[in-house]
Amino acid sequence: MARPIGWGIAGFGWVAADYMAPAIAAAGDRLVAVADPSPRAQAAAKARGVPSYASVAELAADAAVEAIYVATPNHLHRVAVEAAAAAGKAVLCEKPIAATLADAEAAVAACRKAGVLYGTAFDQRHHPAHKALRQAVADGAIGSVTAVRILYACWLGPDWSSGHDGGHNWRADAGQAGGGALMDLAPHGLDLVEFLLGEPVAQVAAMLQRRIHAYPVDDGAMLIGGTRLGVLVNLHVAYNCPDALPRRRLEVAGSAGLLVAENTMGQDAGGSLTRIDGATGRHDAMVVADADASPFLGQVQAFGDALRSGRWDAFSGARDLDTMRLLAQAYRNEVKI
Ligand SMILES: NC(=O)c1ccc[n+]([C@@H]2O[C@H](COP(=O)([O-])OP(=O)(O)OC[C@H]3O[C@@H](n4cnc5c(N)ncnc54)[C@H](O)[C@@H]3O)[C@@H](O)[C@H]2O)c1
Structure with missing residues (x-):
């Protein structure tokens, strides 16, 4: 059996609780802890037997966490990805990579610099x-x-x-x-x-x-x-x-x-x-x-396979940044009606 991945989740809201956490379990991986300042989200995690941290920095410092799935509101993706990368954790970040192209570029660059696997959650x-x-x-x-x-x-x-x-x-x-x-x-x-x-x-x-x-x-x-x-x-x-x-x-x-x-x-x-x-x-x-x-299960399995094997070609921060550049281009070059 494949070695289970120890996951952390930053932002335990809708997509994380309803889709990612079940997929982690179905893949045979382990959800070690979540990071979310909201008492409501922390209670939801507790109800599943999962401990909570109030901040991503604390989650990233947990030695049992190997990969962090980032599912906060978009403007908070960058700081979460940077905290994970700085602690040497692999990152699977929800789309869009960030609320701005500059933040997306910084997030992907942080992972590249730290040498950690980065993927965008294109389930x-x-x-x-x-x-x-x-x-x-x-x-x-x-x-x-x-x-x-x-x-x-x-x-x-x-x-x-x-x-x-x-x-x-x-x-x-x-x-x-x-x-x-x-x-x-x-x-x-x-x-x-x-x-x-x-x-x-x-x-x-x-x-x-x-x-x-x-x-x-x-x-x-x-x-x-x-x-x-x-x-x-x-x-x-x-x-x-x-x-x-x-x-x-x-x-x-x-x-x-x-x-x-x-x-x-x-x-x-x-x-x-x-x-x-x-x-x-x-x-x-x-x-x-x-x-x-389930597309989310497939995504968790693919990310785990990449981590375990060291073959990262199914995920590409550079490719996903091109998608962010297209979105920025679309807003910048809006054709007015
Ligand atoms: N791939 C998909 O199909 C899919 C579907 C839904 C959402 N998403 C993406 O997932 C992300 C989350 O969306 P959602 O609908 O689950 O949002 P949500 O509002 O339901 O959940 C966001 C969670 O982040 C928490 N949060 C806020 N600040 C935080 C912080 N500083 N640290 C940690 N947690 C914090 C909130 O308390 C909340 O629990 C967004 O980027 C969204 O675009 C992707």
Whole structure:
């Protein structure tokens, strides 16, 4: 059996408690402790038999912790990553890497300087349908890829709560989140393009929207981009889409067909994958291997494998910084409506 990894979690809120902690257990790893100043989060950890520290510095000083998963609000990622790196811990940091590009660059640089493994928590790389999509593209199932079109949206009103944030909606605070729907939701889509095609988005432009919700960050964005070899990318992200509507769709178009993934983007396994034939228009449901495998479990296993083996190529701070640069470029070069 693989050597269990001793994990620490910085920021024991929604994604950490509901997705990461169960994945650590399912992988056979050990959650040593969490760091979170909130009494509510500390009580939630205690209820699971996990001790808490009030600060990331204390967590990083715990000798039993080998890797730290950072899941605080975005503006606190940098200090947490730097504290972990300074203590020699491997870091798996939630997306976006930070609330600003400068902080993201500093966080990744700190890990590089300390010589510790750094990964961004792009769990959707580990979704079984996305793995099947990537394989189908590589096998030439749709010929030459021409475009990737993504819709990834939700409803996030001013009073939205993760249920773990004490009612403070930091996602609607530009300083804490670094942006709105574009900053929160687009990293997944941009990263998936690289994962599915093996080729990153090279250039982007965006139109932003502040249409439905009375907060300062964008509640919708339309992003267009392209890869260096000429694949077009279109990403519609939104905080203003009612949750009951279709709102998670990923299409890869090619010269010989179209691949459509519905309801695959998100934290859970599931959804559907269809190939539409370019010659006949026939729809075929695709078989997805290990269709129920949790993306978060896959992510924990991949990170543990990298740590144990010393082969870090599945994770790349440099690659993830390019995604942050695209987000910064999209905000900087906003095309005004
Ligand atoms: N990959 C995904 O699918 C996914 C899903 C949800 C959230 N996220 C990302 O995860 C991060 C957390 O999001 P969330 O929705 O879980 O937020 P949340 O508000 O539910 O939880 C954040 C937690 O951080 C804690 N915290 C605040 N200051 C802290 C500090 N100084 N040290 C340690 N902990 C501190 C809070 O008390 C809270 O418990 C964000 O970066 C978000 O973008 C990713």
